[in-house]
Amino acid sequence: MNSAYNESLVYHLAVIKVSKKWWKHGFIEKQQFENIQQAYAVQLYNPNLIIRILLFIATLFALSGITVFLGLIVAEMNEDVIAIACSTYGIVSFFLLEKLFINKNHYKSGVTEAILYHSCGFTIGGLSGITDFDNMHVILWSCLIVFSFSAIRYLDLLCTLAATVSFAGILFFEFYNIGGIFQQIIPFVFIAGFTPIYFWVKKLKQRINLRLWRNNFLMIESISLLFIYAAGNYMVVRELSVSMMNLEIIEGGDIPFAFIFYTLTVIIPMMYLYFGIKKKDMVLLRVSLIVLAFSVFTFKYYYSLGHPEITLTFAGLVLIGITITVMRYLKIMRNGFTRENILSEKWGNMSVEAFVISQTMGGNQSNVDHPSMPGGGSSGGGGASSSF
Amino acid sequence: MTKETPKELFDKNFITEEQFRKIDLVTSGKIVSVFYELRSLLYLGVMLFTAGAGILIYENIGDIGHQISIFVLGLLTIACFWYAFSRATNYTNDKVKSPTPYYDYIVLCGGLLFISFQGYLQFQYDFLTDNLGYSTLITAAFFFFIAYRLDHVGFLSLAITAFASFWSISVSPQKWYSGDFFSGSHLYNTAIIFSTALAIIAVILNKKNVKKHFTFTYLNFCALIFFVGAITGLFDKEWYGIYLLLIYAGCVFAYFTARWEKSFLFLLYAFMAAYIGTTYLLAETILANAVELWSIYSFASCGGFIYFIIKYRNHFKQEA
Numbered sequence: 227m228n229s230a231y232n233e234s235l236v237y238h239l240a241v242i243k244v245s246k247k248w249w250k251h252g253f254i255e256k257q258q259f260e261n262i263q264q265a266y267a268v269q270l271y272n273p274n275l276i277i278r279i280l281l282f283i284a285t286l287f288a289l290s291g292i293t294v295f296l297g298l299i300v301a302e303m304n305e306d307v308i309a310i311a312c313s314t315y316g317i318v319s320f321f322l323l324e325k326l327f328i329n330k331n332h333y334k335s336g337v338t339e340a341i342l343y344h345s346c347g348f349t350i351g352g353l354s355g356i357t358d359f360d361n362m363h364v365i366l367w368s369c370l371i372v373f374s375f376s377a378i379r380y381l382d383l384l385c386t387l388a389a390t391v392s393f394a395g396i397l398f399f400e401f402y403n404i405g406g407i408f409q410q411i412i413p414f415v416f417i418a419g420f421t422p423i424y425f426w427v428k429k430l431k432q433r434i435n436l437r438l439w440r441n442n443f444l445m446i447e448s449i450s451l452l453f454i455y456a457a458g459n460y461m462v463v464r465e466l467s468v469s470m471m472n473l474e475i476i477e478g479g480d481i482p483f484a485f486i487f488y489t490l491t492v493i494i495p496m497m498y499l500y501f502g503i504k505k506k507d508m509v510l511l512r513v514s515l516i517v518l519a520f521s522v523f524t525f526k527y528y529y530s531l532g533h534p535e536i537t538l539t540f541a542g543l544v545l546i547g548i549t550i551t552v553m554r555y556l557k558i559m560r561n562g563f564t565r566e567n568i569l570s571e572k573w574g575n576m577s578v579e580a581f582v583i584s585q586t587m588g589g590n591q592s593n594v595d596h597p598s599m600p601g602g603g604s605s606g607g608g609g610a611s612s613s614f
Numbered sequence: 615m616t617k618e619t620p621k622e623l624f625d626k627n628f629i630t631e632e633q634f635r636k637i638d639l640v641t642s643g644k645i646v647s648v649f650y651e652l653r654s655l656l657y658l659g660v661m662l663f664t665a666g667a668g669i670l671i672y673e674n675i676g677d678i679g680h681q682i683s684i685f686v687l688g689l690l691t692i693a694c695f696w697y698a699f700s701r702a703t704n705y706t707n708d709k710v711k712s713p714t715p716y717y718d719y720i721v722l723c724g725g726l727l728f729i730s731f732q733g734y735l736q737f738q739y740d741f742l743t744d745n746l747g748y749s750t751l752i753t754a755a756f757f758f759f760i761a762y763r764l765d766h767v768g769f770l771s772l773a774i775t776a777f778a779s780f781w782s783i784s785v786s787p788q789k790w791y792s793g794d795f796f797s798g799s800h801l802y803n804t805a806i807i808f809s810t811a812l813a814i815i816a817v818i819l820n821k822k823n824v825k826k827h828f829t830f831t832y833l834n835f836c837a838l839i840f841f842v843g844a845i846t847g848l849f850d851k852e853w854y855g856i857y858l859l860l861i862y863a864g865c866v867f868a869y870f871t872a873r874w875e876k877s878f879l880f881l882l883y884a885f886m887a888a889y890i891g892t893t894y895l896l897a898e899t900i901l902a903n904a905v906e907l908w909s910i911y912s913f914a915s916c917g918g919f920i921y922f923i924i925k926y927r928n929h930f931k932q933e934a
Contacts, residue, residue, distance in 0.1 A: 237615060244616045245623070254633055262628050273923075276878035277930050280885055281923060284916040287889075291913030298909075337920060437615050506646045515651065535669035542663025546723075549656040553715050556648065565715060567649040568640050 230328050230379050233438050238266040239333065251569050270333040281336030289344050306356065313352025319345040334381075342380055346372050346388075362403075366396045377442055386442040390449045394420075402470070409471050410482060416457030424450040444509065451498065451513045458490030459517075461524040491521050506562055617641055656719045664726035671734050687731055694724025702764055707824050710765040722768050725760065729753075729772075750780045762825060770828055774812070774835045781808050802850075805843030806860065809836040813867075833871055837880055840864050841887040848894055861891040878930065885919070 229236075242263055249259035273281070293315075300311050323341045332338050353368040354361075373389035376382055394416070401408045401415055424447060430436055431443040456462045464481050467473040473481065481487070498514030501507065526537060556565035620641055624634035639645050667687060674680050698721045701713045712718050732753060757773030760766060781804050816832035819825065841864060847857040868884035871877075892915075901907055923930060 240615045241619050241623075244619060248637060253637055254629055258629060258633075262623065265626075265628070271924065271927065273927065273930065274878065276882055277923065280878070280882050281920055284885070284919050284923075288913050288916035288920065291909040291911070291916070295909035295913070298906075335924075337924075434618060437617075440615050440617075506643055508643075508646060511648075512651065515655070535666050535673060537666070538662050539666030539670055542659050542661070542666055545655060545659030546663060546719075549652055549659055550716050552648075553652055553656075556652075559645070562645050564645060564647050565649060565652055566647060568645060568647040 227375070227378050229381055229438055230324050231333060231381065231438070235268045235270055235331075236333060236381075236438060238268045239270050239272060241266045242268070247569060269331050271331050271335050272333045273335055278334070278336035278339075282340045285337045285340035286344070289340065293344075305358075309352050309355030311352070312348045312355060316345045316348030316350075316352055319348065328380075338380070339382065339384075342376055342382060342385070346376055346385065362399055366392055366399060370396060378439070381438060381442060383441060383445050386445045387449060390446050390453075394453055413457040413463050413487070417454055420450040420453045420457075424454070448509050448513055451510065452517070455494045455498075455513075455517045455520075458487060458494050459520065459524060460484070460487040460491045461527060463487050491524055495521050503561075503563075652715070653719075656716055657722075660719050660723045660726070664723060664730065667727060668730040668733070671730060672737075684731075684734060687727060687734075691724055691727040691731055694720050694727065698724060698764055705763060707826075709825075709827050718766060718768070721760070721764055721766050725757065725769055725772060728756075747780060750776055754780060761828070765825070767828065767831055770831050771835070774832070778808065778835075778839065781805075802843040802846040805839050806847070809840035809843065812836050813840075830875055830877060833875065834879065837864070837868055837871070837883045841883055845887060845890055848891060854894070854898070858891050858895055861887050881930075889915070 245254065245259055245262045248254045249256060296311075296315065300308050303311075319341060323338060323345060327335070327338050327341065349372050350365070350368050353372075354365045357364045359365070369392035370389060373385045373392055376385035377389050397415060397419055398412060401412050427443045427446045427450065431440055431447070436443075464475075464487075467481055468475065475481065495514055495518040498510050498517065502509075502511030502514050522541075530537075553565050556563055620629070620634050620637045623629050624631065629637070667690075671680075671683055671687060674683065698717070701717060703710055703713070732749065736749060754773050754776035757769050757776055761769035761773050782801060813833060813836040816829050816836065819832075820829040841861065844857050844860045844864060848854050848861065850857075865884040865888045868880040868887075872880040872884070893911075896911065901911065
């Protein structure tokens with residue numbers, strides 16, 4: 227399926243945005259930016275964030291006017307008719323979105339998002355309404371289809387998130403409905419399902435002909451990592467087993483395969499962190515920090531000493547301690563990691579040699595040769611060699 | 615989307631080879647920055663620690679270890695500020711660069727611990743409770759001093775919040791949520807006067823080139839307090855015409871602020887306030903007995919607004 231947006235136009239806009247950033251931070255000259263801006267000029271209407279929010283809210287108000295008006299017309303009719311009318315209305319507004327806004331050069335302008343979510347809502351609501359909202363299959367599958375369609379065609383990140391979550395929901399409910407042993411293996415199904423998705427999406431992200439969807443892939447990538455972790459997390463499995471599968475845990479007992487989940491709760495965040503650092507993968511790194519915190523919380527939840535305020539204080543202290551240590555450690559660049567904001571004027575105005583040397587050789591040497599190197603400068607930061 | 619762009623721009627001769635090599639190091643991920651990650655973690659750590667310490671002290675008031683923990687808390691607060699002042703540069707009216715990346719967070723930690731400390735003193739000793747207003751005022755003054763002396767925007771927010779609460783105006787999201795933004799009667803008048811006065815001071819300070827980067831924070835608080843105050847006044851029915859005029863005046867001010875500060879956040883506030891005000895006016899007058907007109911009204915008014923924004927899009931660009 228193709229995007230509703232013109233690929234080269236969207237790409238040109240992205241080029242202008244990124245080169246503007248480079249110019250602002252001193253990586254390129256103003257003249258160069260202007261040349262690029264001229265060469266890649268586009269007519270897309272993509273306002274700044276606040277205007278987008280403003281337009282989004284205003285569009286929602288305006289749409290509510292239309293829906294209330296239409297609602298009054300169909301209000302007296304039979305429920306099935308209303309459901310069909312809703313889904314038809316949803317589908318029609320997809321068309322109107324393209325005709326009235328996207329074809330008139332709107333690109334994620336706030337108006338487009340508002341109409342898009344409203345179309346998704348009516349289509350899904352109408353489809354579920356046809357089955358009286360009690361058929362989980364219909365609801366989940368229509369979510370998956372409508373959200374995937376919106377994610378792919380309109381490059382929308384929120385829809386991508388919703389589509390991924392609907393997929394997870396389908397996976398869960400289909401196995402849950404079969405019952406018996408299949409309910410028990412849901413966590414492993416999740417891990418086995420989302421791991422290949424993660425690697426596949428990572429591969430797709432590299433393909434240049436799919437570059438329009440790179441942010442969407444990024445979204446799926448991070449959500450997959452979170453699902454893989456959640457499926458192995460002891461707390462998630464235990465609480466879901468108790469509340470949904472009527473599992474009763476007797477005093478001193480535990481859930482089936484408890485040791486596996488304990489291990490996964492510890493190992494998965496460690497793995498994310500290790501590979502995140504090793505491969506310099508920021509997605510992995512960020513997700514690892516979040517899930518690491520959740521793992522600590524999991525253990526504290528079941529093995530608490532009953533003093534949350536002490537835990538809080540202590541956790542804060544440890545976090546401050548670790549962070550300051552890492553900040554001091556990264557005073558000079560190690561292994562390509564730096565504590566500085568790379569997209570800043572300091573980096574932009576530096577000569578590329580210092581930049582490269584600091585990256586390839588590490589701190590000590592470059593300190594001597596290039597006193598102007600960011601962060602390295604004044605206090606020589608010894609003991610760099612350990613990490614090289 | 616733009617991972618291959620540096621190469622493309624280099625091939626097309628838009629950027630030089632040196633520039634390309636430099637940009638490519640960043641975009642290809644050979645060098646990664648954990649700038650924001652470290653900052654977020656540190657912020658989280660400071661928040662957890664100060665919250666934990668605050669609760670710890672409240673829960674254990676009266677215990678034996680209590681005096682010791684208060685003493686430790688006081689020492690920590692002093693240590694934070696000692697660190698901050700010993701590293702601080704001389705006062706200037708401009709933006710100051712932090713001496714270390716974690717400097718701001720240590721200052722923040724000191725301030726939050728100070729709040730716990732002061733709260734405890736208030737609880738323990740009656741003379742502070744009797745003069746609650748003045749102790750708040752002193753806190754506000756202290757925070758303003760820190761904000762200006764150490765150039766800390768976070769402290770400016772704390773100071774404005776404390777100063778507003780001296781006038782019994784609660785500026786916290788929890789209060790908005792529970793709906794008792796102005797706990798007393800006619801406090802909205804205080805809020806309107808307070809925010810107007812503060813805004814005037816902020817603009818004067820800006821014109822005198824004193825900490826120009828603080829202006830946004832000041833005006834942001836002012837706009838919020840002003841609009842919430844005026845809208846509350848509006849809903850009190852009696853004098854709604856006056857409050858409506860006040861809202862419109864505020865919107866005009868917010869509009870010019872948006873252009874001046876190059877922040878459209880003010881435009882968002884203005885739109886919301888004006889829309890609520892106008893809708894209220896119409897509900898009281900022509901729409902009062904015509905429910906069926908509502909849907910047309912909301913469609914026409916918002917549709918018109920969207921059309922206006924898009925039509926004059928060049929007017930709403932970040933840079934001229």
